[in-house]
Amino acid sequence: MNAPTIEYAELAPLITIFGAAVIGVLIEAFVPRKVRHPVQVAVALLALVAALVQVILLAGTDIVAAVGAVAIDGPALFLQGTILVLAIISIGFFAERRLEAGGDAFAPAASSLPGSEEERVLVRERMLQTEVYPLALFAVGGMMLFPAANDLLMLFIALEVMSLPLYLLCGMARRRRLLSQEAALKYFLLGAFSSAIFLFGMAFVYGYAGTLRFGEISEALTANVGQDGILLAGIGLMAVGLLFKVGAVPFHSWTPDVYQGAPTPVTGFMAACTKLAAFGAMVRLFYVAFGGMRTDWQPMLWAVAIATMLVGAVVALTQTDIKRMLAYSSIAHAGFVLTAMVAADSSATAAILFYLATYGISTLGAFAVVTLVRDSGGEATHLAKWAGLGRRSPVLAATFALFLLAFAGIPLTSGFVGKLSVFTAAIDGGAAPLVVVGVIASAIAAFFYVRVIVLMFFSDPAPEGPTVAVPSLWTAVGITLGAAATLLLGIVPGPLLDLAQQASQFVR
């Protein structure tokens, strides 16, 4: 019996993040309340930056670590790096304290009853809640592990480590707390279901292959010809779990409610990073473990991709709340990524990586803008209140318009290059009809993005309209970075495309 070998150097980014999360819990217990907030923010940021540096130093690594449980290769490192960059910006939005009179976007104590005396006292005392930082770190750790998981068990653990903190974070909004708590409950219940289904599918696959490792599953496909029923059931059930996480139709129904109810900084963080991690895991599972069964799972993904694009785009048309609209738009985008996934080759992987990175940064920026448009009731997320924003604060409205145009995939924005990459991969992989559907969905989606621009620029501001709050430096920098990246990657996408191309090989 040999002791397992652990490649500490290659796993350093993960260890850093999880370590910092545990330290965060200890801080929560032992550091006096007065200095807790700055200490927590500092620890979280330091850990994220340190992990990012480690990821950059690891670039080019291509090994299977921890006795085959974790793969540290191009796609994993690319996504880990992207998640860390987005998380650093997100933590900045979490720590924003100039927008709310009472403090930040989170309830002073998530355990206090909404509307109770206890809550009023806490608000009066200007208490700030700091559990969000260690929770966010745990979630980031899970997200980094998810696309790197190279066996079924690790995949499931990562899924849970990523999801559980998010369920909590969703329920912590300072305003409209009941809506927020309802969102958290919905997310938790549906998420628990999908995890169970995922686990069920894992059991089938294990029963078929007799192993948990992706590489060995792939070998087993060729050995056990003729017993495919149990394997197909396993693949199908596991796909349900993963499709739930990326928000694909028909497993998307949680998305709008959760996006709307969660505190907006959390929504941005989730929308950007969860999708990244889940797609990374899904692509690895389907390409590395189930690559040999391609012809069996492709039709299923075809159907899901078509439904996802169309439902996301069409239902978004009817939304009147900006956060819900962005939620449906994120569903449509999951469909666009799926079109490339169907193609199933390394150019598709590169396209997906590029798309996810650019989409993540634009999404984060867009939700950050939403946090700034406020009236007496907190954020003014109803679309009607955005009328005439272009006259009140042209710069902010123009920035938001840029993000919307990127989502619509207009040239000279990163969204266009992303769309071009995934559609090219899809046509290359013989999925031209999917691209036709994608184009139709893009046209429908363009309509509601444009509608918001019409509201902002061509309507007169309402007298009782919201004001645009002046954020602290951190949020301003975050939004500026997002806008600059969106524009720059639209004009000169070469370097990032290159990086995605180099990072597109899975270790087997």
Place this chain on the structure above:
Amino acid sequence: MTTLIALPALGAVLTALVPSGRGTLAKQVATGAALVTLVIGALISIQFLFDVDMGVQEETYEWIPEFGASWALDVTGISLALVALTVLATPIVAVAMWHEAEEEQRDPKAFFALLLAVEALTLTAFLAQDVLLFYVVFEAMLIPLYFMIGMYGGPQRRYAAVKFLLYNLVGGLAMLAAVIGLYVQSVDAGNPSFFLPDLVALDIDTTTQWWLFIGFMLAFAIKAPLWPFHTWLPDAAAEATPSNAAFLSGVADKVGTYGMIALVLPLFPDASRDAAPVIVVLAVVSIIYGALLAIGQTDMKRLIGYTSISHFGFIVLGIFALTSQAATGATFYMVNHGLSTIALFIVIGFLISRRGSRQVDDFGGVQKPAPKLAGVFLFAGLSGLALPPLATFLSEFLVISGTFLRYRPAAIIATLGIVLSALYILWLYQRTMTGPVRPAVEGMPDLRTREVAVITPLLALLLVVGFFPKPLTDAIDEAVGPTLVEVGVEQPEPLAPVAEHVEEGTGR
């Protein structure tokens, strides 16, 4: 050549940076930038038309090597004609906007910045030798134009702007699918590239050509409105400011017809040959339909919008008649139609600013209080109905005689369009300028100095190009020849040498 594009782009940025409320300064900066661009454009034209070396040469820089896309610019006779039109028209439109801006409630700064941005993108489209680059600017043009229509103009402008954007976006997305399809063809051929000559050299099978042809043609038929895809243009023309409408139908929409002759014909010769009869029918329908509806209009700007549809019909007819004479005529027509439409819109703008109405019935007998204005109006109108020796006559004659060689019935019906054009122009003149002086028209001021400065160059150009078309037509002819060889149809003997003086035959 990059300089030519960089100048207006830089001008746009500078104009946008002018502090709000300093409208006059913004106008001066923008007009200055447009004039400098005109000088550079003139240098390029001189080199090309008269073989004087000005140091202009084709340029190719890597842009997105991952896709084989490059920043490749080159001048052909066809693009030269349109570049000349663009650099001439932009400063005229800018100056025409000066006093229109005074009537707007908004700060005109944005309009001028956007105008320059569109100029830069339009010039890029006319010079691009790379299909992806062409597509990117073709789509990106929509956004500034959309804002120009939506922010400045009549009461229904929001509706018109959204209609404009959605129509063109749908066409653009169809083209995107075709652009990707074309690229995948080059990948399959083993040389991934977006470079136009590379793509022209590909041997694509006819069925694939058909699909790609449909994608491209849909975009161009919407842009250069061809019946039945035209309905956005009358709305946009009616609601935009006169100078904006002038720029839109005079310059920006020429990208559509340019795309047909410079991209569609060489890229998809078989499909173009097979589809020509269908397109010719649509073009003839456009000619007659646009003319008939123009006769029935009571709103002057909408009337001119419909005449443009009729004239675009002539251009498309000339392109798809597939004879060198007709194609030369069509390209030449693009320039002349640009000049005459801009002149008409601007003169009508003068009328509207004096009376505050676009309705024909609100005018009558204008020639008594304002004879100069009436004279200018008549001149612009006559150029619209192609009276010899104005430039428009020659191009119309070339298109019809060139079409006659191949599609006799189409040419005959198109001639009817000329008769109708005389009808709508002269009847418009009669209703507004002659007859008893309406009370409201009493004391209408005649042309102001600035107005004379705007309109004189246009009218002078129409005369000059009408009397000395040879350098331009020769340059166009040279470029058209190889294109048609590519399509591979038998060239019938021309009926008459191009420059020979022709008996008056305009049906007046």
